[in-house]
Amino acid sequence: MTTQSWLSQLKAHGYRLTNARKAVVEIVATTTSALNPLQVYEAAKSTYQGLGLVSVYRTLEKLEELELIQRVHLPDGCNAYLPQADGHQHLLICEGCGKAEYFEGDNMEALFSKVAGKHGFSIHEHWLQLFGVCSQCELAASG
Amino acid sequence: MTTQSWLSQLKAHGYRLTNARKAVVEIVATTTSALNPLQVYEAAKSTYQGLGLVSVYRTLEKLEELELIQRVHLPDGCNAYLPQADGHQHLLICEGCGKAEYFEGDNMEALFSKVAGKHGFSIHEHWLQLFGVCSQCELAASG
DNA sequence: TTATAATTGAAAACTATTATCAATAAGGAC
DNA sequence: GTCCTTATTGATAATAGTTTTCAATTATAA
Numbered sequence: 543m544t545t546q547s548w549l550s551q552l553k554a555h556g557y558r559l560t561n562a563r564k565a566v567v568e569i570v571a572t573t574t575s576a577l578n579p580l581q582v583y584e585a586a587k588s589t590y591q592g593l594g595l596v597s598v599y600r601t602l603e604k605l606e607e608l609e610l611i612q613r614v615h616l617p618d619g620c621n622a623y624l625p626q627a628d629g630h631q632h633l634l635i636c637e638g639c640g641k642a643e644y645f646e647g648d649n650m651e652a653l654f655s656k657v658a659g660k661h662g663f664s665i666h667e668h669w670l671q672l673f674g675v676c677s678q679c680e681l682a683a684s685g
Numbered sequence: 686m687t688t689q690s691w692l693s694q695l696k697a698h699g700y701r702l703t704n705a706r707k708a709v710v711e712i713v714a715t716t717t718s719a720l721n722p723l724q725v726y727e728a729a730k731s732t733y734q735g736l737g738l739v740s741v742y743r744t745l746e747k748l749e750e751l752e753l754i755q756r757v758h759l760p761d762g763c764n765a766y767l768p769q770a771d772g773h774q775h776l777l778i779c780e781g782c783g784k785a786e787y788f789e790g791d792n793m794e795a796l797f798s799k800v801a802g803k804h805g806f807s808i809h810e811h812w813l814q815l816f817g818v819c820s821q822c823e824l825a826a827s828g
Numbered sequence: 829t830t831a832t833a834a835t836t837g838a839a840a841a842c843t844a845t846t847a848t849c850a851a852t853a854a855g856g857a858c
Numbered sequence: 859g860t861c862c863t864t865a866t867t868g869a870t871a872a873t874a875g876t877t878t879t880c881a882a883t884t885a886t887a888a
Contacts, residue, residue, distance in 0.1 A: 558866065559854075560854070560867075561853095562866080562867070580844090592867090593868085595845095596868065596869085597866080643806075645800050645804065653791075658777075662820035663819050664817050665817040667815075668816065671812045672801070673810040675806065701834060701835065701886070702886095703836075703885070704884095706835090722876085737838075743835085
């Protein structure tokens, strides 16, 4: 299970397993949508009442350091986090429920290097994010 | 010239042409890299000494409203602005000098709708940004 | 030139994030 | 299990970025 595996990795890096960390990991490791620190805080408090917002910031920082989560930029804010994808993946985000799914773009790299060549750039990083409405939200809206 | 055209558009929408607005427009209409409010403020102050930071925020807001500029998300901040591109373009940004260039991805839409179909999403918006180093910065680094 | 209302810059308020610090508690040694 | 050390905590203060407030100014139409 992801939560356990993340806790093991924290431990393996010499970090102590505290109630605050367990509560934050439990939320972030299992979320399907990108969450900002305040959202994590509110969700994690139901597991561990005594949690402080500051500990959420600190735990997110460590999880990002260990590459278990990644920061996601959204139209309404740039501090949301999502479990990190394996390999190089792109994002599909539902504007209704916030659900985020990774996808792989076939042959995207080829396009990128073509563009890079044309403009005389060497590419180091890329962001590709699609925003839309998932089928459930579509249904909910029409039904 | 872009600056004049932007000022005309502000005027056409009933906004007064003040020194503060002229100074901000002059900077933002001619920039080749995405600038945040503070950067605009500092650059525009050399044109109009009395400028206040608050007026920069307010002017950027109006320019965005009129779709003359667009907000750009960068790894180190999400409040930079760039003149808006015609049509649907993507961004190529130099990590060295900050220069931003638009490009058109051929057949990108086809890929997006394929992905959308596969995941059951309907896409409303997309972000595609490539980060790298432009030829000038490459040269500067090696030379 | 004058009147008027939009706009301004300075200061205050607000929000999000980070640093400080004494109290707490995790986890290794025994 | 108990003790000890020190990482970690939550509360508070500090900081940074952005927005609101407001009296003074100024663009513009008459």
